Amino acid sequence: MSENQYPKYFQPEIECASREELTKLQSERLSAMVKRCYENVPFYTQKLDELGIKPEDITSIDDLSKLPFTYKQDLRDNYPYGLFAVPNEELVRIHASSGTTGKQTVVGYTRYDLDGWASGAARAIVAAGGHVGDKIHVSYGYGLFTGGLGLHDGATKLGATAIPVSSGNTARQIQILQDFDSDFLCCTPSYAMFIGETVRDMGIDPKTLTVRGGIFGAEAWSEEYRQKIQELLDIKAYDIYGLSEIAGPGVSYECEEQTGMHVCEDLYYPEIIDPDTGESLPDGTYGELVFTCIGKEALPLIRYRTRDICMLTREKCSCGRTLVKMGKPHGRSDDMLIIRGVNVFPSQVEHVILTLGLEPNYLIEVDRINNLDVMTVKIEMTPEMFSDTVRDIEALEKRISGTMQSVLGVSAKIRLVEPKTLARSEGKAVRVKDLRKI
């Protein structure tokens, strides 16, 4: 079959459903979910009782705003299994978040949950142009982290061929890409960039690789970063979103338009709220993303606060999907730095670096010197940036710091470092080192 004879959607009955059909499905699922939570999760029984809400009060998706929020701290307080709504016999998988900023959070899945998650990942692969017969090279880590198994199960669900390479050993990754004729590469965007750089440094023409597309997620990345990966690997790069508390990758995914990610709203209902007041915000407004797991059994979280800042749009998409789209998250509000009172997202720093045509290998260091926050951005020197005169290099540093100042609204010291001295990540990249002792 030629490429365009393969199905364009994995589940057209959901992905292209009318708004009426979706709302009906969502309303039914929400009211059933709230009932199950109330009956099986003491945490929710207590919360709903406190608010005087009875499960029967929730009959439509419009009733969502009556329900309380769930926070990451609630998962920690009920560690490990306290919020599960099913008996152990029904659990078929457990994953956990990395827990880099506190106690890890544990997520259980029933067979039904895994099937929903795999469907989301399969929708993502098809939306990126994948189909039966494609080889899906998965370089996300396999383990408690949801990345590896998420895309793996998605490929399997679709009936494509999963190649479970997992992360690490970049030379071997490239060998496998070459020898196994992989069609899609799945990993974090920073690892895709590193693989692309390594391909270039090894003198391999990316056009000789069979890879057509990449599905990259688990990190905030900018549009310029995408362009760079697309050039380095000669592929189309698609964003995919997920978080372990809801499901892994495949909660939302990009289509050929590459202008936002369609949310699997039949399974995970999204809202945007004002993070300070908790009020719902209209489409097209930036705010905190909140999910209600209407299509999950084991851990059906109600209005889970993701801390991700983004917006939703319901404009008609040229791909034909009707599912609501979310924009690229600016970054997790947990990743946001407050420098001398100014909010700074690492993605904004990356944006500046890339618009100036520099390589996106950087590290943001924040320290407090004489009670003043000082932000230093370390950027690796490249042959293109280098000059034999101090004056030229200092002029370049000034140009970078001037642009940073105007974009971020706060000054940053630029420190050029030798090439390949900033650590490359095979999973989630470390972009920020906060040395402040507050």
Added chain:
Amino acid sequence: MFIKQLSIFAENRKGCVAELAEVLANAGIEIRALYVADTSDFGIVRIIADKPEEAAKVLKEQGHTVSLTDVIAANLSDAPGGFARVVRTLSDHDIDVEYMYAFITRVSGNACVILRIKEAQQALDVFAKSGIAVLTSSAVYNM
């Protein structure tokens, strides 16, 4: 008439220059002259070596940022006024020098000044007219 100078980016960190020097030593590169321009955060190491292309290649292979820069080696007499004459000549012709460094050569009574000049061809013309000798690259590399 240009000499290829190695220009290498060096972060201000312990052992950085030692690493560069060892890479050159292991490749059997001989250093004729060396000059480090430094700021508080980084330096640029400038080296005149016997085999500049080969030196640049091994440094690149070891991950260093290096470029080859065309410089002029003016020959001058190692006596009071020898250096002054070179820089006065340039100044009188409004030719700016980006940077320079000098050393005494093995030929008795001679010295050499390495000049990095953006209007390099103009400088060569002025030197020719003023009778200031310029060393060829092979003369410098095999010094």
